[in-house]
Amino acid sequence: EVQLVESGGGLVQPGGSLRLSCAASGFTLSSYWMHWVRQAPGKGLVWVSRINSDGSTIIYADSVKGRFTISRDNAKNTLYLQMNSLRAEDTAVYYCVREDSGSYNFDYWGQGTLVTVSS
Amino acid sequence: EIVMTQSPATLSVSPGERATLSCRASQSVSRNLAWYQQKPGQAPRLLISGASTRATGIPARFSGSGSGTEFTLTISSLQSEDFAVYYCQQYNNWPPLTFGGGTKVEIK
Numbered sequence: 001e002v003q004l005v006e007s008g009g010g011l012v013q014p015g016g017s018l019r020l021s022c023a024a025s026g027f028t029l030s031s032y033w034m035h036w037v038r039q040a041p042g043k044g045l046v047w048v049s050r051i052n053s054d055g056s057t058i059i060y061a062d063s064v065k066g067r068f069t070i071s072r073d074n075a076k077n078t079l080y081l082q083m084n085s086l087r088a089e090d091t092a093v094y095y096c097v098r099e100d101s102g103s104y105n106f107d108y109w110g111q112g113t114l115v116t117v118s119s
Numbered sequence: 120e121i122v123m124t125q126s127p128a129t130l131s132v133s134p135g136e137r138a139t140l141s142c143r144a145s146q147s148v149s150r151n152l153a154w155y156q157q158k159p160g161q162a163p164r165l166l167i168s169g170a171s172t173r174a175t176g177i178p179a180r181f182s183g184s185g186s187g188t189e190f191t192l193t194i195s196s197l198q199s200e201d202f203a204v205y206y207c208q209q210y211n212n213w214p215p216l217t218f219g220g221g222t223k224v225e226i227k
Contacts, residue, residue, distance in 0.1 A: 044218055045157075045163065047216040047217065047218070050216075059214050062215070105165060105210055106153075106155070106165060107165050107174065109162035111161075
């Protein structure tokens with residue numbers, strides 16, 4: 001069974017940092033491109049970042065470029081999102097998402113981890 | 120950036136009735152469109168990709184159609200478990216990958 005389990009969310013002050021992790025199981029992480037998608041409370045879905053299977057190609061949404069860093073450790077079956085210079089507008093549930101074999105759509109989602117940026 | 124607009128924002132439907140949800144793109148996305156379902160407190164679930172191909176395990180009452188800028192998700196006979204929020208997503212021109220604002224399907 002494919003599972004994606006996020007962790008690392010919590011309350012952080014504006015300007016602070018947080019690192020999210022996503023533990024993958026039930027499939028070979030190194031075979032898939034992975035994404036982070038976020039959802040502010042009561043709002044819609046917003047794509048954040050994408051990383052290819054070996055980590056050599058990375059793309060970010062403009063809203064997080066220069067502040068967030070996506071990475072992966074295929075040996076540990078784990079995806080990461082390092083978030084720096086956090087702002088109130090970064091408050092959201094962050095989902096780790098698997099891309100369906102180069103299709104650009106998302107076939108498996110984690111349960112999400114809530115990041116709250118507030119003083 | 121391609122803007123995806125969904126309508127209506129809320130759709131009130133009785134169980135057993137048909138629901139028709141719309142998604143419009145600000146420019147052509149060919150057939151590179153997906154639909155997702157999200158229930159309260161849950162992650163989204165892929166329903167449809169390529170505008171009309173049902174994902175694994177998705178019941179036949181869900182169907183997608185359209186191309187270019189106009190797309191439709193139809194639920195032929197609403198079941199209790201179908202009341203949720205539905206999002207469309209384009210993947211033709213990116214970055215960024217973009218989602219619509221969602222349509223909430225509620226019980227009438």
